[in-house]
Amino acid sequence: MSGPQPRYSAWSLLRARLSGDGYWRPLWGGRPLRDAYDVVVVGAGGHGLATAFHLARDHGVARVAVLEKRLVGYGNVGRNTTIVRSNYLLPENHYFYEDSLRRWETLSRDLNYNVMYSPRGVVDLALSDDDLSGMARRGNAMRLAGIDCELLDLAALERFCPELEPRRTRRFPIVGALVQRRGGTVRHDAVAWGYARAASALGVDIIEDCEVTGLRTAGGVATGVETTRGYVRAERVVFATAGHTGMVGTMLGIPLPIETHLLQAMVSEPIKPLLHTVLVYVFPGHGETYICQSDRGGLVMGGHLDGFPSYTREGRWDRLEEVVEGAIELFPQIGGVRILRQWAGTNDMTMDGSPIIDRLGYDNVFVNAGWCYGGFKAIPASGAACAALVATGTAPDLIRAFRLSRFASGHLLDERGGGPFPVRL
Amino acid sequence: MTPRRGTRVGPDAVRFSFDGRTLHGQVGDTAASALLAAGVRRVGRSVKYRRLRGVMTAGPEEPNALFTVGTAPAVIPNVPAPQLELREGMVLRSQNRWPSLEFDVASLLQAGGGFFGAGFYYKTFIWPSWRTYESLIRSLAGLGEAPGACNIGPVAVEHLGCDVLVAGGGAAGLAAARAATRAGARVVLCERDPVCGGELEFEGGTVDGRAGGAWAETVVAELRAAGARVLTGTTLVGGSGGEMIAHAEPGGLAGANAVYKISPRAFVIAMGAVERPIAFVDNDLPGVMLLGAAERYLARYGARAGRDVVLFASHDRVYASAARLAAGGMRVRAIVDARQPDEIGAADLRDALGRDGTECLAGHAVLAASGGRAVSGARIAPLAAPRQARTVPCDAILVSGGWTPALHAGVQEGGARLYDPRSGGFVAGEQPEWRLLAGAANGQFELGPALADGVAAGMRAARIAGRQPLTDPPPDGRGDAAPRGRAFWRSPASSAEEKRQFVDPQNDVTVADLRASLAEGFVDIEHVKRYTALGFGTDQGRIGGLLGAAVLAEIRGRPLEDVGTSRLRPPFHPVSMRSLAGWRVGAALRPARRTPLHDWHVEHGAVLESMGLWMRPRFYRANGDDAFAAGIAEARRVRDSGGIADGSTLGKIEVAGPDAAAFLDRLYLSKASSIRVGRSKYMVNLREDGMVLDDGIVLRLAPDRYIATTSSGHGPHMLSHFEHYRDTDWSGRAVTVTDVTEAWAAIVVAGPRSRDALRGVLGAEWEASLARLRHMDFATGRFGGRELTVLRASFSGELAFELHCRPAIARPLWEALVAAGLPPYGLEALDILRVEKGYLTTAEINGQTTPFDLGMEGLVGLGNDCIGRGLLERPAFREASRPGLVGLRAADGKARFLAGAQLTDRAAGSRPLGYVTSSVYSPACREWIGLALVPRSHAAAGALLLARDPLREGDVEVRVTPAVHFDPGAERMKS
């Protein structure tokens, strides 16, 4: 790689226009794989890249590599429905996700890369008084933790989201909503690319097409990783391979409380602005649809897991239909809008629905995993906290509850009360 | 003017409007053909640079001519004009322009040129925040109008089982369907177009000596006569798990009148191929069209793409096409063939064309389209000497870079993708054994071989489906010679000109964008796609996907085979959401479960509430205007005299057999084996992780026969739970599990008068039983000639009975009870009564609470080795920070506090300790009361806490009380 990264701004665009070709530089890469690192991060998804970025920026770790089997941002960071929020019930979760949301607010500036954080609000729709009580429980916990959120009655919901026509007759009438206004969306690919660029500028080696195939240990300590490009020595190793963490457990001979499931997303053809917020609609009979409209104009939707362990990344057609059913029930007017594309990501589903950031089997091996539905929105906080754990050896308060031993001790973080059954509806 | 003639148009005129102009087409026209015939060349603008665009294709892959159809509010956006059948009075509007197509303000931004290259938005709009710019950018993006309403009618969903599904009714698909049908297979054939035949319709070839179109009609007739389903106007859009989905969206407008869910034993993909464009400068000007599209418009609609045309291709078939266009009255000025003279065949055709004044150029390329707002000429030069360019005047440039097999269906669920050197692109490779490819979709672009391929596929498919096909000689097809093409992707251009060489017109992706993407390190095709939006358009990458990959390969100096194309995602064609939702819309979104007493409730003013799929009375209007007032009135009346409630939604599972008792001992925290016959017990299930799963009453009907009741919401899940353990741990043991939820209606009779009223209603034969029943006893007998079980149990704290009866007698029994002076009460009152007594519902049994949390230490202490028992012993579950169930009242005895309020100690800024699970206004206590989960450290009766509810009520000081608020000695229940 030649020359430093130009700083991005409107002026740089103008300068690039005037100076012709050769002004822009690759965002990352260009450096060869070295034979030893202070920290090797496995997986160039959002969590791996953010961890590497914070190791280099906050902790001054000089030699950091991110080894990626395929491509930067090819996994879930580029496959999700782009929603960010911190509206969680359990304090361990809402403090963590709120830390993340605060970082989303300034991330474009911190990375000098526009990740298009759009605080358009995230609305959970309530269909009964019981729903509302449950939302009040969650919302009150958030408010007492200093996190924004409001309970909307029908009139307030109508003002906030008139396009929804909340009073319209529906199979399951809407009775109110919980809204977090600072929640919203972020352009997913930009997050991977922005972190990769910023980490690379700090000296992190990002190596694509380099699959880690094994961990080498000596005397109970990890000494490095075997890769498809040869052995790489490492003082510390971080696995940030959510979606494939179960395989890491198998590789290390440590069974993990994680199952791998597919989660689908889908997008319609672009239309002019219609929906100005993010809606989450959960209804009886296994119904779930979340929907927002991308800046490009497509209606982006998702719903339940496909419902059984899978690595195929090929979604179920009947799940696509179910998600769309929910969307049509919310917005009958979009019946003529067409679905353009459907894809799937592989989710690490833990047995209590909350993540794991902890040591794994060895004192110098770490795992950042088990993100369930929350991986994308967690990236900034996860990267910062995971880097702190790896650099200092001590888990920051923010992630202390995300330890692996909680399943054995019973300190579970079961946000939904679903127990050790990721797909139970 | 004389009407146009074509295979699909009739002479009668159809009036329509385009951007406010009234125009006329003919019956059978599409919007695209009618506009072409009317001389309308500019039909839209591109989304980013707002460049003027014309019709480019004759299929659903159309990137430019997308219209918003209809009048507000019920518009349908982004309808591809080539698919849209004209109807009288149809209103069409072009997209991406303001205020008009001819003058668009945003098009002035084009002056910014390179400023707005791929990914520019990642580099700016950072200060002060993206939100500042977002709404402007959103309003500029987004193609068609957002609909305000939708007029699409009902959608029929048909499930079809068949031996062989054939997708595509062109030559190969028809041959496959016929071969399979002749082998005795049950066949379903889907064809996207309104008629079968595909290219047979215009290619001018013959099959078995008959004109192609006529042969297609004969085959369709034969298929139908043999019982095959031939679904025209029906597009295969996706599927999974062996079920393929086809949608019929008539007239090209969204909203199917039919959705077919087809489960075949074998599946033949014969979905044809898509013609490739070639990148040259300004190749997006109105007047640049795919050659095959021009042929279709001419043959089907008699519409000419231009008067004077230049053809630009790199295969032999262009000469046959030129001859047909010339025969149709178009002047073919020049045929520009990028191949060298020694690669080119079709000598006879070229000679003939030359004699008629067409210039046939080998080793040449069209460098650029000239013209300001539409094509006025083609700039042509020898590839060896691009500077020696000259301009040939013309009004259309018809392009054909070869064909790419339709890949979408063949690369899903286990289909491989292969590089095909013959076509210079990719074909679907090895397939799962039930899926076959045929014809152009299989890389067979010549009529004869395509028919043979179709027959072979049809016979193989029939064999897979278990039929024995006879050898059936393939039809004798004679059409255009093999294309013998060489892939040619783009003409030479300077670096500045590359900004106007479009590879994906809808998203304005140019060769320069691909170069910029590479310069910034986005090299892999998946990265390039995400960075430039290549292939993200409504054509799903059909136009630009492969071309972009090929140009990328050229720039990188790598073979296209290595570069690959990005993964193709379902659906195979864009499909409207209304069609996807099928019949599950509105009231049919989910079925409603109704109790046998539903009609009575409705007739008597009940306000119903959904509880899962069940509909239950929340309150009765006669008792108050709203739920609050009516609930209080109904609850008060139960305590004062009595009332009845519909409990039919309770889950009921019958467990029987010699091992039934032992089986239930395993499923419940306390022992079912210790229940005596005729008695019942309140019992609790644990989940495998030790949390409380559900609670209910278990009745022992006989030594080997029990009924276990579950909460209404958990019924279906508990049934599966029972069945799971029956079939796993208990497999081979003598126990049966039967869902009897809907075999029994349940009427709850509660209140001091309940026994007396029951005596009157049930009559003398029940007198003794009623007198005998102690709390948790039950008796069985008959009422109205049907079975009835009367269980003395109470969820209200009153003397109460549950009447489990056959549904047929539920209403007479209910009405008799009402007549006996027991009025109905609903869920609101039920909730008041149970909170007064500290009984639990899903508000407390929420999957997060252990039996210790809920005050069931006594049950755990019994030591029954049940499911979940082992993991209940984890250390955290015994910690003092775990919650315990308590009662709550306002410290001042007056204030209201609500379920969902968080509980803290009274010091400012304290973190929540617990929360209010349930709260009601209690008519019996004459104040607000609640249940709560708070740590044992704070659970002492009399402790003061703050109920904090910033979302609704603010802060209320509350006092911890025992969970039982009313009648702690349970005197009333035992009376």
Added chain:
Amino acid sequence: MTRLVCPFCGPRHLREFEFHKTLPAPGAGEFASVYERVDSLELSVEHWQHVGGCRGWLLVRRNPSTGAVLDCRLVGGGGAA
């Protein structure tokens, strides 16, 4: 194709079935069988229920990388009764 062949009901679409859980390694204790998962790219051994059909519980062996169903039988052993 990824249809499940129910020993009682024959080949049926996946929507009729509900996945319950993956099975622990043989001999796993209670904690391991509730919480720990054996993850393999080639083989997943699972319990499913034919909720939309005979309601039988099925022991299903699948390849989670391809979606292919390798085997589907009644949990209690045996094929169709």
